[in-house]
Amino acid sequence: MKVPEAIGARLVRGRRPRGATACGVTAPVRCDRRTKDLTKRLRPGDIAVIDHVDLDRVSAEALVERGAAAVVNAARGISGRYPNLGPRLLVEAGIPVVDQVGPDVFARVREGEVLRLEGGVLYRGDTPLARGVVQDSAAVDAAMAEARAGLSVQLEAFAANTMEYLRRERELLLDGVGVPEIATRIEGRHVLIVVRGYHYREDLAALRPYIREYRPVLMGVDGGADALLEAGYRPDIIVGDFDSVSDQALTCGAELVVHAYRDGRAPGLKRVRDLGHDAVVFPATGTSEDVAMMLADDSGAELIAAVGTHATLEEFLDKGRAGMASTFLTRLRVGGKLVDAKGVSRLYRNRISPWALLLLVAASLLTVVVAAYSSPAGVVYRTSIAARWDAFLYWFTGLLT
Numbered sequence: 001m002k003v004p005e006a007i008g009a010r011l012v013r014g015r016r017p018r019g020a021t022a023c024g025v026t027a028p029v030r031c032d033r034r035t036k037d038l039t040k041r042l043r044p045g046d047i048a049v050i051d052h053v054d055l056d057r058v059s060a061e062a063l064v065e066r067g068a069a070a071v072v073n074a075a076r077g078i079s080g081r082y083p084n085l086g087p088r089l090l091v092e093a094g095i096p097v098v099d100q101v102g103p104d105v106f107a108r109v110r111e112g113e114v115l116r117l118e119g120g121v122l123y124r125g126d127t128p129l130a131r132g133v134v135q136d137s138a139a140v141d142a143a144m145a146e147a148r149a150g151l152s153v154q155l156e157a158f159a160a161n162t163m164e165y166l167r168r169e170r171e172l173l174l175d176g177v178g179v180p181e182i183a184t185r186i187e188g189r190h191v192l193i194v195v196r197g198y199h200y201r202e203d204l205a206a207l208r209p210y211i212r213e214y215r216p217v218l219m220g221v222d223g224g225a226d227a228l229l230e231a232g233y234r235p236d237i238i239v240g241d242f243d244s245v246s247d248q249a250l251t252c253g254a255e256l257v258v259h260a261y262r263d264g265r266a267p268g269l270k271r272v273r274d275l276g277h278d279a280v281v282f283p284a285t286g287t288s289e290d291v292a293m294m295l296a297d298d299s300g301a302e303l304i305a306a307v308g309t310h311a312t313l314e315e316f317l318d319k320g321r322a323g324m325a326s327t328f329l330t331r332l333r334v335g336g337k338l339v340d341a342k343g344v345s346r347l348y349r350n351r352i353s354p355w356a357l358l359l360l361v362a363a364s365l366l367t368v369v370v371a372a373y374s375s376p377a378g379v380v381y382r383t384s385i386a387a388r389w390d391a392f393l394y395w396f397t398g399l400l401t
Helices: 035-041 057-065 086-092 137-149 151-168 170-175 200-206 208-214 224-230 267-274 288-298 313-319 324-337 354-374 376-400
Strands: 024-031 047-050 070-073 097-099 114-118 121-124 127-131 190-195 217-221 237-240 255-260 280-283 303-307 338-340
Touching: 024 035, 024 070, 035 047, 035 057, 057 086, 086 097, 086 137, 190 200, 190 224, 190 288, 200 208, 200 224, 200 303, 217 224, 217 288, 237 288, 255 267, 255 288, 288 303, 288 324, 303 324, 324 338
Parallel strands: 024 047, 047 070, 070 097, 190 217, 190 303, 217 237, 237 255, 255 280, 303 338
Antiparallel strands: 024 114, 114 121, 121 127
């Protein structure tokens, strides 16, 4: 797997991360058992201390984007259950990775203190605090090969989860029972659902002409609302449990739909009300992106375009959640309305660089000048221009004298 272009363009292979020396990495540490919470406060050059079994690609991309100098994982980055993509991305980005240091690391280190990571050991001065397994390309390749060998077991579990979800949510999936009414008009319009997932920046950039022409309803799923704001758009609807979306997005004027548990509990509703707003509650078992798709479909959307969502089997497994079976079934329910924007940026990528265009224009101008200079008509024009230039100089000199 290659480092995504949006990230790889900002990395130089072989360059040490900020804070790295020949003796390891010395930098402040930021600790959190939830990787997505850690990345919100991680600064460039920090050592990230996480507890993430089977580190997924989206989390790894966030660590790279935030400029982590090193990653220390209390758990196993690749447990062997399935070939997850996160550790490979970190290693290819040149970020030192140490796994399996144990959960005690969170009791031994203090947020913000400067520590040294060297040879798989985290030091405070000369005192070792935690020891783990260094993950390099060879170690990741071996772990991934082992994980692929057991992939059939995960496929069976995925199929079982799919049938269980279908049994529990058949009324919602088949008849739309339980989908709430919303104020935003969707009937007969296009809906663009944005999840802060794979290649969402590139796909959003490629969809600018589409957004400008069709004016679709912009629906952000949790952090996808912030992705829309970063791209210069204001979301019309925000859907999710609101644990990874900013207050700025929640207060931008969008209609809010809280994804609640099936029993009606909605932890995100309290946060919305604390901000002085109200929200529609949508109880469902699946993921927030499933809720967004079903909401758009049941509200009469003519077409649903998805950015950053999960589309392939590799991505379903990489997410590492049994609930991803619901996304598979939701896509079947939405059917022909759904257009996945993933890969649009690669399909429409301009292969002509600006420098090549500039060189072409310069060469064309030079050809015109040479042709005009050497032709009989060019001689006449040169004589006329020279006469006008002499007349201008005579007039200008007269003004000065």
